[in-house]
Amino acid sequence: MKTSNIMSEVDWNAYSRKYDMLLAFNPFYQEAFQRIMDQLKAWNIQAGGKVADLGAGTGNYSVEVARLFPEARILHIDSNPTMNKTALEKAEGLQNFSVLDQGIHEVEMQEQSLNGLLCINALYTFPEPEEALQKMYNWMIPGAKAVFLDPGRIMNMFSWRVAISRYLIKNYGLRKTLAIFKEAKVVGQQNAYIRAMQKNGTYWTHSHEGFCKTLERTGFEIETSSICFKGDCDLVLARRPKLN
Template identity: 30%
Template sequence: MSSQVQSQGSVSADLVDGGTVSRGTQADWNAYASEYDLLSDHNPEYRALQRDFEAFLATIETPDRIVDIGGGTGNYTQIAARCCPGSAIRLVEPHEGMIAVARRKLSDFRNITYDTATLESVDAPGTADLVVCVHALYTMPDPDRRLADLRRLLRPGGWLYLIDLGRRLDVKDWRAYLFSHLRREHGVFRALRILWQSREIAKQNTAIERAQTEGVYRTHTAEEFASAVTAAGFDIHRQETVYRGYSDLIVARARA
């Protein structure tokens, strides 16, 4: 059974036990893919998270095996590949549109393998030294079981670098924040042009906000998130609220 997910509009289907089940409103990641990297180009909060990940890599022993779950267009895989050229990096991403962008962008790296798959279908227990999962967990069915899947991929003592959207994504608030930043950086006309170019991002973020409101995508407080990560078999080393208060970052180790 293929675990690749085909999206239709803003409603997508998940594969469950050989059949498909609709979960209601969700983002259309294939549609998001073509504009997704405007985020890394223009959103300073997105870039701050990337810098944090790079700084984190400098603090740990170089991992032999790194898995980037829900890796999207490969922005975290790219940092890992650049900072850890001797590591084997596996990008796991179920949406063809996203992973195709990653393949094109990262074609010069020889230490990356691409897996068009969901987290729940990955079968490589206990082999990873580092699992990265950024802004992907909240989109998955049953996040608590998915946390257990992340734990299952790691060797005891292996690292988890996890960021998750916890609070309701207020699209109007983000638009105002980004416009003000872009206007300062580029002037009003270029700012308006970039926002126009990013209209698919706004559309998909609106679908995310709706999915959160409908309970299809789970939200959480920092405390709830920490409890869930601990219950899944991790010891937390660092926890921070990031992304303008919307997301939680946790660095943890898999308990033996």
């Protein structure tokens, strides 16, 4: 991946303050969330099993996974302390949920110890995505499943705004829509930084085929793959192949 001198970087602290407005008001985030949760419900995670969520943010997924598999242990991993703080607040009372405040490059885990893995909206931001994928693969037990959702195309901010505005106006009216956009200003700003970092090569961009090929090169077997978030993201359900 290219390195570059960038003037503006994503501030995950700032983003964390309003990140959950995505789940509350962004229909594309909501749709992907529902699709992924529906898939996770079909996972067979035994009591004592371990599931990790990498780049887990405010815990939208990891906390739900902890509720879905109360007998399993859920490891929420993220390098941003304020994202993690929000996740911990949401997970209050859940005994099977723990947070690892580390960047992916620092994380050490026993090989073949994970029964499931999620990496949602995060891999493209990791410094060496292919190396990170290899680590994830090595941590998984043969036969374990993974879900990846990764924004691969450079975000078109204008088209996003139009699509979300249409949805919000239809569902909440103009006045509330304007109030939502005002409150979510920081989200728009941080997404603009993400776009800039995609454009200058700091963040990984890929085609759908390129993403699937990278996963297969790592060793993953793809079960299903599709495109979501208005064509900008790739959603892949994969697994580490079982031993023969």
